[in-house]
Amino acid sequence: MPTTKIFGTESAANKAIGGIPTIHYFDFLSRGRGQVVRLMLIDAGAAYKDVRYSFDEYPEQKQTGVIAKMNPTGNVPIVEMPDGKILTQSYPILRHWSRLFGAYDGKTEEEKYFADVICDIVIDWRTLFLAAFFSANKAEDYPKHKSGKRKHFLDALERHLKSNDLSSRGPFVIGKEITYADLVLFQIMHDEELTRDGKKELQNYPRLAQLASAVEGRPNVKAFLESDAYLG
Known part of the structure; x- marks a missing residue:
């Protein structure tokens, strides 16, 4: 049940x-x-x-x-x-x-578009992550994913966030205001265990580490992550 x-x-x-x-x-x-x-x-x-x-x-x-x-x-x-x-x-x-x-989606069409872009990239990443993580041959397939496709998506997202004018204004995808795309991106980094151990696996991705820390630092999220409701 x-x-x-x-x-x-x-x-x-x-x-x-x-x-x-x-x-x-x-x-x-x-x-x-x-x-x-x-x-x-x-x-x-x-x-x-x-x-x-x-x-x-x-x-x-x-x-x-x-x-x-x-x-x-x-x-x-x-x-x-x-x-x-x-x-x-x-x-x-x-x-x-x-x-x-009336929040989490950006205010301008440019902001909404860029949030959608980041979300769609994460959708592609998550599809490959799940295929490797739940593979019958996980012992081989997941390490290959981490060094291959995962690295490709991390490189691409880091570049997007560093080069976009909106992202340069603050820690989130569109700057200072959080969007649903920040939650989506944080969640895949969390699920790939990139937010653990001081985010040591994000040391080559400072912009992504900044975004993850900004999401974790939001009061309600921080309280959740420190509560018994958070299951890892």
Whole structure:
């Protein structure tokens, strides 16, 4: 059976998005596409209900269970809203909530575009990361990924952030204001364990390290990372 917990206290942020959402996702520590959905709610100060499925029980849920009933693709995360609306696909959920919050999405078309660019790069990176991490031959495939494709994406993102006029204004993707793209980028760096041990694996990527530190330093995120709710 999936585990269910409620985190946070209902706030104005919940009112903005239509109440307390229920997030259906894997029991995958504080990682993955579903975690970045939680992370936005945490940063915004919104309460949420967290339903976690083990990897063993997920196939049945995907075939005939509650997940199959809520999402035709059988994929998670799935967000259930109090009015019965079902939200699917991580990054569209983030963009949708950004518009409802009136934040996290940039103010100008240039800012919105660049946030989307960074997010799309991370989507490509995450696809390759998951293929290597969950490979039947992980012992060989994941080290190859780290020295190959992962390095390629780190190099590209570092260059983007260093060369873009918006990024030069502050620690985040578009400067001083955080966007959903910062959360997406932070989450993949976290999941690849690049934010551990003083970010030593980001020592050749100072701009990415700066962004990760800026996300970690946000009050609600910092409190979460120091709490029992953070599972690693």
